[in-house]
Structures are given as structure tokens and as C-alpha cells.
Amino acid sequence: MSSTSPVGTPRAELDGRTPADAAAGQDSLLRIRDLTVTYGLRSRQPVRAVVGVSLDVRAGRTLALIGESGSGKSSIARAVCGLAPVESGSITMDGHDLTMAEDRPVAAGQRGIQIVFQDPVSALDPRWSVWRSVAEPLMRHVEAVDERRERAMVLLERVGLDRSFGDRHPHQLSGGQRQRVTIARALAPAPKLVILDEAVSALDVSVRNEILVLLDELKRQEGLTYLLISHDMGAVAQMATDVAVMYLGKVVESGEAARVIRQPAHPYTDALLASVPTVSGDIVDPTFRPRGEIGDTAHPPAGCRYHPRCPLAIERCASEEPLMRMVRDRLTACHRAEETESVKLGARS
Amino acid sequence: MTAHLAISNLHVTLDRQGVAVPVIDDLSLEIQEGEIVGMVGESGSGKTMTALAVMQLLPRRARATGSILLAGQELLDLPESEMRQVRGARVGMVFQEPVAALNPVFTVGSQLLAAINAHKDLSRGDARARALELLQNVGLPEPELRLRQYPHHLSGGMCQRVMIAMALASGARLLIADEPTTSLDVTIQDEIVRLIRRLAVESGISVLFISHDLGLVSRLCHRVAVVYAGQVVETGPTRTLLESPLHPYTQALLRCVPNLHEVGVVHRGIPGTPPLPGSLPPGCRFRPRCEFATDACQAPQLLEPMAEDHLARCVRALELAGRRTPAPTYQRQGEAS
Numbered sequence: 001m002s003s004t005s006p007v008g009t010p011r012a013e014l015d016g017r018t019p020a021d022a023a024a025g026q027d028s029l030l031r032i033r034d035l036t037v038t039y040g041l042r043s044r045q046p047v048r049a050v051v052g053v054s055l056d057v058r059a060g061r062t063l064a065l066i067g068e069s070g071s072g073k074s075s076i077a078r079a080v081c082g083l084a085p086v087e088s089g090s091i092t093m094d095g096h097d098l099t100m101a102e103d104r105p106v107a108a109g110q111r112g113i114q115i116v117f118q119d120p121v122s123a124l125d126p127r128w129s130v131w132r133s134v135a136e137p138l139m140r141h142v143e144a145v146d147e148r149r150e151r152a153m154v155l156l157e158r159v160g161l162d163r164s165f166g167d168r169h170p171h172q173l174s175g176g177q178r179q180r181v182t183i184a185r186a187l188a189p190a191p192k193l194v195i196l197d198e199a200v201s202a203l204d205v206s207v208r209n210e211i212l213v214l215l216d217e218l219k220r221q222e223g224l225t226y227l228l229i230s231h232d233m234g235a236v237a238q239m240a241t242d243v244a245v246m247y248l249g250k251v252v253e254s255g256e257a258a259r260v261i262r263q264p265a266h267p268y269t270d271a272l273l274a275s276v277p278t279v280s281g282d283i284v285d286p287t288f289r290p291r292g293e294i295g296d297t298a299h300p301p302a303g304c305r306y307h308p309r310c311p312l313a314i315e316r317c318a319s320e321e322p323l324m325r326m327v328r329d330r331l332t333a334c335h336r337a338e339e340t341e342s343v344k345l346g347a348r349s
Numbered sequence: 350m351t352a353h354l355a356i357s358n359l360h361v362t363l364d365r366q367g368v369a370v371p372v373i374d375d376l377s378l379e380i381q382e383g384e385i386v387g388m389v390g391e392s393g394s395g396k397t398m399t400a401l402a403v404m405q406l407l408p409r410r411a412r413a414t415g416s417i418l419l420a421g422q423e424l425l426d427l428p429e430s431e432m433r434q435v436r437g438a439r440v441g442m443v444f445q446e447p448v449a450a451l452n453p454v455f456t457v458g459s460q461l462l463a464a465i466n467a468h469k470d471l472s473r474g475d476a477r478a479r480a481l482e483l484l485q486n487v488g489l490p491e492p493e494l495r496l497r498q499y500p501h502h503l504s505g506g507m508c509q510r511v512m513i514a515m516a517l518a519s520g521a522r523l524l525i526a527d528e529p530t531t532s533l534d535v536t537i538q539d540e541i542v543r544l545i546r547r548l549a550v551e552s553g554i555s556v557l558f559i560s561h562d563l564g565l566v567s568r569l570c571h572r573v574a575v576v577y578a579g580q581v582v583e584t585g586p587t588r589t590l591l592e593s594p595l596h597p598y599t600q601a602l603l604r605c606v607p608n609l610h611e612v613g614v615v616h617r618g619i620p621g622t623p624p625l626p627g628s629l630p631p632g633c634r635f636r637p638r639c640e641f642a643t644d645a646c647q648a649p650q651l652l653e654p655m656a657e658d659h660l661a662r663c664v665r666a667l668e669l670a671g672r673r674t675p676a677p678t679y680q681r682q683g684e685a686s
Contacts, residue, residue, distance in 0.1 A: 068534040069505070174622050175392070204391040204561055205605035209618030216615050231534055234607025238615045258612040275539040277564035279591050279606050290536060292490065293504050 028056035029225050030080065030113075030193055035089035037075045047298045049075040051249040052089070057193065057242075062219070062226040064240035064257065066233070066272065068294045071246040077197045077229045081115050082108045093193065109137075112192035116199040120178035124170040130156070130181050131166035137188040155184040158221075160214055176207035180214065187222065197229045212238055233276040237261055245269045248295055248305040255330025265332040265340055267312050288312060288340070304335070312336050312343065351421060352379035353555040354403070354523055359415035361398055361407065361579075363626065369412065370627040372398050374579045375652075376415075380523070383553040385546065387570035387587070389563050389602065391623050395579040396559045400525045403557070404442060405432045419523065438468040441516025445528040447508035451500040457511055458496030461518065468519040483514040488544055506537035513544065517554070524548070527559045542569050563599075564606040567591055575599045578624050578634040581652055585659035595661040595670050597639050633663070641665055 037050035050072040057063045065073040078084035080091055082104025091098045093111040101107030117123050124133050134152040135142075142148045153163045159180040170178055179199065186194055196215070200208045212235060218224060230236050236243065237257070244254040245266065253266040264270040267288035274288075290309040295301055301308050307317040316335050327337040334340070361373035373395045380386045388396050401407045403417055405424060417424040419439060427435065436442075444450050452460060461480045465471065471479060477496075484492035487510040500508055509529060516524055526545060530538035546569055549556050560566050566573055567587050574584040575598065583596040594600045601619045608616075621638040624630060630637055632647040639646070645664045652662040655670075663669075 068536060176622065205563075206391060206601065206619035207622070209605050209616050210620065211618075212615050213617060232607075233535065233609065234605075237607055237609050237612050241613070261609055261612050271536060273609060275535040276607055276609060277535075277538075277542075277562060277568045278608065279564055279567050279603060293506055293537065294534075 027058050029059040029094060030055075030057040030227065031090075031092040032056070032076070032080070033090045033092075035076065035079060035091065036087040037072070037079045037084050038087035039085060041085060041087055045298060048087070048300075049084075049249055049297055050079065051300075053246075053249075053251055054089075055244055055251065055254070057225055057227050059192075059225050060219075060223065061241045062228055062239050063242045063244060064228040064230060064236040065244050065246060066230060066236055067246035068231065068272075070248070070294050070297055072249040072297070073229045073246050074197060075249075076246075077115065077195050077227065080108065080195060080227070081105060081113060109189065112190070113195065114186040114189065114191040114193070115195040115197055116179075116182050116186050118198035118201050120175060120182050120202075121170070123182050124178060126170050128169070129166065130168050130170070130173070133170075134166075134181060134185045134188060137185060141189075151188070152184070155187055156181070158187065158218070159184045174207075175203055176211060179203060179211055183211075183214070183218070187218070190222075191224070193225045193227060195227045195229065198231070199228075200235050201230065201232050208232075208235065209238075215239065233261075233273060245272065248300050249297060250305060250333070251324065251331075252306065252334065253330060253332040254324075255332075259329050263328065263341065265327050265330060265337045266306075266334045267310050267336075267340060268306050269332075270340065270344070288344075304333070312340070352418075353382050353384075353420055354378075354380040354557070355416070355418040356399070356403070357416045357418075359399070359402060359413065359417065361395075361402055361411055361413045363408070364410040364412070365627065368627075371629075372411075372579050372626045373402070373413075376576070376579070376581055378557075378574055378581070378584075380555045380557060382522075382555060383549055384572065385549050385556040385558055385570045387566035387573040388557065388559045388576060389561065389566050389573060390576035391561060393578075393623055393625070394576045396561075396576060397527055398579075399576075400442065400527050400557065400559060403525060404436055404440060405429075406436075434468070437464065437516075437521065438519045439521055440523045440525060441513075441519075441521035442525040442527065443509065443512045443516050443529045445531050447512045447529075447532075448500060448505055450512055451508055453500055455499075456496065457498055457500065457503065461496070461511065461515055464515040464518040479518075480514075483518055484511070486517075486548075487511070487514045488540075489514070504537075505533050506540060509533065509537075509541055510544065513541075513548075517548070521554070523555045523557070525557045525559070528561070529558075530565065531560075538565070545569060562606075563602045575602065578629060579626065580634060580662060581660075582635065582663070583659075583661045584652075585656075589656070589659050593656075593659075593670060595655050595659070595666040596635075596663045597641050597665075597669065598635050599661075641669055 032055040035050055035053045039047045067073050075084050079086050086099050096111050098107050131149055131152040134155050135148040138148050153166050156165055161180050200211050228239055240257040243257045243260045244251050247268050253269045264273060270288045271290045288311050292309055303318040303320055304322050307313040322333040322335045324331045324333045356378045359373055359376040362369040362371050390396050402413045462476050465476050465479050481492045484495055489495055489510045530541050545556060548554055558570055570587050573587050573590050574581050577598050583599045594603055604616050605618055619638055633650045636642045636646045650662045650664055652660050655661045655666050
């Protein structure tokens with residue numbers, strides 16, 4: 001069952017579009033259907049990092065994939081770029097299938113997908129001047145060195161760096177400046193979709209927020225769409241318009257960011273959000289504190305994958321896998337999703 | 350009551366081609382028994398240098414002056430042979446990368462036993478019993494199994510629990526935790542923070558908790574010291590600091606803490622970057638990035654008491670405290686939150 005086939009009744013009176021509408025996929029820039037990413041497919045113990053995930057990234061939006069390490073969020077990002085093995089399912093960008101391409105990374109680039117990684121230190125060649133790194137994606141298309149250099153300088157200005165940075169080397173830059181350079185490089189081929197894979201996670205909070213402001217400005221100026229992979233809920237709350245929560249290779253909840261973050265329906269989403277340190281001064285007790293740590297992707301539990309950690313788990317959760325269905329204006333895969341809100345209110349009073 | 354750890358007027362300089370470059374400037378900090386004190390600041394602000402100064406593990410070209418008293422004993426002029434008796438036995442330290450801090454080719458058990466035997470001479474059976482007790486105390490499930498396992502069998506969160514067990518193996522009463530949760534997931538980070546708090550409450554150990562995350566620090570610490578460019582710019586009880594921050598830098602850091610109630614609002618960070626050691630601006634070190642800077646800020650600023658138990662290093666602190674500035678936010682276009 002794909003994550004976009006709601007079993008419940010979608011509520012039609014919502015303002016705007018429901019996730020189910022998006023499932024129709026007319027205006028989705030990136031469509032992922034029943035994607036399974038498997039490492040070591042021919043080995044004795046293949047690891048299914050992503051299992052049957054369907055997602056839509058609509059043009060002009062920012063979809064955030066959140067979850068703990070091992071949830072499969074980075075595997076999805078890598079699969080979209082052609083850097084992770086796809087066992088089954090499809091990835092369609094702008095109507096073009098990317099999974100069947102002969103050279104998947106090249107196909108992704110040609111269809112307008114670029115990625116910005118977490119660590120800007122290892123993402124830049126230390127021996128190259130900054131402008132050369134930024135201009136690298138233009139090598140095939142722009143022959144004259146002077147023009148490539150000029151284009152790189154313009155890109156640097158667009159990400160808030162002075163032209164003088166073009167002649168410097170990565171070691172002369174701070175972490176935030178380096179990340180601006182990798183963003184400039186991602187913009188060089190004029191992409192439509194930029195994947196931000198933990199792009200601000202390694203930065204200091206003060207610098208991180210400046211990069212978030214830049215990314216948001218660029219999104220409007222360049223008409224970009226973002227797929228944001230992050231474990232940083234602060235960045236997600238600020239940037240995302242839509243959120244998909246992943247656990248052990250599956251999506252457990254997805255919908256509009258404001259709805260999912262303010263009123264999570266899945267106990268895991270609640271636990272994830274309640275762990276975020278805010279400045280309330282006290283440790284806030286999440287209603288659904290998870291037990292132990294994320295399970296092993298190679299040996300996922302039967303039934304609901306989250307049930308061994310879930311304080312709300314009942315017998316049914318151990319035997320029957322919950323399907324994605326519409327609950328309170330978002331899709332979620334939890335047998336007890338209707339009750340989470342009342343259990344939470346009960347625990348508070 | 351004398352503090353368990355009392356750092357006073359600590360200066361650390363690094364020798365750069367014969368020139369002494371100051372990296373920590375007149376830093377004072379006290380931690381009582383059972384108290385958790387947070388030290389917050391950006392990369393390069395001198396947080397880790399302070400921790401290394403307490404452990405006397407500063408790089409060779411560094412010079413520390415001032416005073417660091419551990420339970421009344423001066424650490425700065427202690428010879429290395431005696432300092433070895435302090436490290437591990439009286440002060441334990443955990444670092445950011447728990448997986449990298451463990452040796453991949455030895456079992457968890459052999460590394461933990463080495464930490465136990467470093468300062469005590471226990472029989473094999475006693476040492477093993479102590480190891481199991483330590484692992485239980487840090488909340489590691491199946492301790493018997495963990496002793497036989499190698500670090501790669503454990504998750505990052507489990508490795509950090511092992512590191513905390515090792516840091517406390519010889520009965521250290523002061524734990525220095527340098528960004529102990531930075532590489533961990535939020536759910537696991539939360540568990541580790543709870544563990545540290547429980548250890549402080551149950552066994553009365555003191556904790557110096559170093560982090561760049563003011564939100565995290567406020568969850569855990571009794572008191573907070575905000576450091577900027579090698580200086581403490583504000584210090585006080587956590588609640589005071591959160592409710593009435595006086596220094597513009599603290600206020601700016603607070604704005605950067607995630608607020609999950611405001612979905613879709615991008616908060617401005619702090620423009621610019623912290624100054625590098627050796628090229629500090631004259632006067633207030635935060636001045637080039639400060640939105641409230643005036644001529645008065647060109648004079649060096651002193652860390653002065655502004656209210657009871659609340660110190661700040663800003664000439665305009667009290668004047669600005671009255672008018673709380675609305676956080677400069679930035680509404681995403683086309684999104685009404």
C-alpha cells in the first residue's frame with residue numbers, strides 16, 4: 001500500500017489542498033512512488049533502508065523529511081540523485097522517470113536536481129579557488145574560462161559573498177561562508193529542485209539562521225523547490241511547508257507542516273517534536289516518550305515498525321501493519337491515531 | 350560554602366610565532382557540589398579551551414594563568430605526575446564524538462575495565478562487578494552483553510552512555526561534558542540530558558556542560574555562562590537569563606532557539622562572524638555584530654553585576670533591558686502562519 005492512498009475519508013472542507021489532492025500528483029515536481037531502496041541486494045543480508053515510500057514534492061514548496069538516523073531519509077535523497085540503489089518503485093521529475101536512466105546521477109542533474117550536503121569542508125576541493133568550484137558544473141556548457149569565472153562571481157554575489165571570495169581557497173573561509181559557496185555551486189546549473197541534505201546541521205545556530213534566510217530568499221528569487229532532509233526541528237519549523245515523518249524506512253505521518261508540527265497525530269511524531277530543546281527552562285515530558293532506541297533496519301519488527309518503542313502500542317500493533325490513512329487533515333499510519341489527541345489532553349489535565 | 354570548581358581570572362594565550370594570542374580573557378566561573386553549569390557560545394568562543402585548561406590538556410603552545418581550584422586545590426601549578434591523579438579520578442570528561450572516542454579494536458568491557466583499573470586496584474571479579482554497575486547506572490540495557498561487544502555494535506547514544514560510565518568509573522566528582530550530544534538524534538540527546546541530570550541529582554556530582562545550543566543548556570543547567578570571543582559576556586541562573594537576558598548577544602542567541610509554535614517564520618541569525626583570536630576589535634568584542642552599538646561601546650567592557658546574581662558585560666545592558674526588542678523575524682512570503 002502506498003503512503004498516498006488514504007483509507008479514511010478525506011475532509012473536503014479544508015482550505016487549500018489536502019495531501020490526498022497532492023497524491024493525484026498533477027502539480028508535483030518530484031513524484032516518488034512505492035520506492036524501495038535496498039543496499040546489498042545480491043548479498044545474503046540485503047538491507048531495505050526505504051520500503052514502499054510514496055511522496056510528492058509540489059513546485060514551489062519545501063518538503064521536509066524528518067526522522068532519526070536510520071529512518072531512511074538520506075537514502076531517499078540519495079536515491080533521487082541517483083546515488084542509492086533503487087530496488088523497485090519510481091522517481092519522476094517533471095514527468096521524466098529517473099530510475100530507468102542509464103546514468104542516474106547525470107539524469108537527475110539534467111532534469112534540474114541539485115544537492116547541498118551537510119559538510120561544506122569535504123564538499124569543496126581544498127586546492128581549488130572558490131570560483132573554480134562554483135563554476136565546475138558549467139564546464140560542459142560554457143567553454144570560455146572568462147565567462148565561467150564571471151558567472152561564478154555573479155553566483156557568489158547572489159549568495160551574499162563579495163566577489164573577492166572568488167579568488168580565495170576553502171581554508172580561508174568560515175563554515176557559513178563555505179556553505180554559501182556550495183549553495184552557489186548548486187545554483188550554477190539553474191536547478192528546479194534543490195535537495196538540502198542536513199545542509200545547515202553542522203553550523204552554529206547564529207550562522208544557521210542566516211543561511212536559512214538566504215535559502216528562503218533564493219527560493220523566491222529563483223523559483224526553487226526544496227526537499228529538506230533534517231534532524232534539526234528548528235530548521236524544519238522555519239522552512240518547511242510540508243513534512244513527512246519517517247521511521248525505519250517508512251513514512252508514518254505526512255501533511256502540511258503547520259498541522260503536523262502543531263498537532264502531531266502519530267505518537268512517534270509527538271515524541272520527536274517533544275525532544276526538541278526549547279527555552280521553556282524545564283524538561284517537558286512528552287506524552288509518548290519512546291522506549292529505547294531506533295530498531296535495526298535489517299530486521300524490522302512485525303506489525304507497526306514503531307510498536308516496540310511506542311507507549312500506546314496494543315496487541316493489534318504487533319501483528320497488523322497500520323496503513324496510511326487520513327486523520328485530522330493529514331496522512332498517518334497508526335491504529336490509534338484518533339486517540340492520540342485525547343490521550344495527550346488526558347495526560348496533561 | 351566553597352565551590353567544587355572555582356575558575357578565577359583565567360587567561361589562556363596561544364603562542365603564534367612568538368606572539369601571545371589571547372584565546373581566553375579573564376574568565377571566572379564557579380560550580381557548586383551537585384550543580385550543573387552550562388557554558389554557551391559559538392565555535393571558537395573558548396568553551397573547549399576552558400575545559401582543556403581545567404584538565405591541563407591544553408596544547409603545548411598554550412599558556413594558562415589565573416587560578417583553577419578543584420575542591421580547594423590549585424590545578425594550574427600541579428606537576429603532571431599529580432595531574433594524572435586528578436584526571437579520571439577526580440574530573441571525568443566526555444566529548445562530542447562518542448564513537449570516535451572509543452577504540453574500535455577493543456571490546457567495550459576491556460576499555461571500561463581499563464578506566465576502572467586506572468586509579469584503583471580491584472580484583473578481576475570486583476572490577477567486572479563495578480563495570481556492570483556503571484553500565485546499569487548509565488541506563489544501558491543488557492550490560493552483560495555490552496561488555497562483550499565492540500563499539501561498532503553500539504549506537505551513538507549507547508557509546509555516549511559508555512563514555513559517561515568511563516568518565517565516572519574512578520569516582521570523579523566533576524564531569525566535563527563538551528558538546529556531548531551534538532552528533533546524536535534529538536530523541537537520544539534528550540535521553541543523555543536526562544541521564545546527566547539524574548547523575549547530578551542522585552550522586553551529587555558537579556557538571557560543566559558545554560554547548561552551542563542555548564535551548565539544550567536551558568533544559569539541563571542550573572546556571573549559564575554565555576561566552577563570546579574568550580570572555581564571559583553574561584552569567585546568571587538559567588531562568589533569570591532566559592526571562593531577562595541583558596546582553597545583546599544572549600538576546601540574539603535566544604532568538605536562534607527553535608520555536609515550534611511559530612511554523613513558517615524564519616528567524617534572523619546574528620549577522621557576521623565571531624572575531625578570530627588575534628584580530629579582536631577594540632572595546633566591546635561583540636560591537637561589530639551588535640545592533641545597539643554606540644560610541645560608548647568602543648571602550649573595553651567590564652563584566653558587572655546588573656541584578657542580584659546576574660552579571661553582564663555591556664555598558665547599555667540596563668538601558669536596553671527595559672525595552673525588550675521584538676525579535677527581528679522574517680515572514681515567509683505567501684505564508685500566513
